[in-house]
Amino acid sequence: MKVIVQANRCQGHARCLAEGPDVYVLDDLGYNSTNIDHVPPHLEDQARRGALACPELALTIIED
């Protein structure tokens, strides 16, 4: 699994981080700066929940 972040959509709502604290990373201004090539299996649920929680639809999950 992979997560694509569309940085131009992110408005800093931080719901991704609340749902996926071990997957998502925010920068100093609160914008999603996650750069992860491969989500390990034990974090896939967090990744999915975080992506679903984003009201700006900034996160896309690519399943393997």
Ligand code: F3S
């Ligand atoms: Fe940005 Fe959405 Fe997270 S707006 S900080 S990617 S909840």
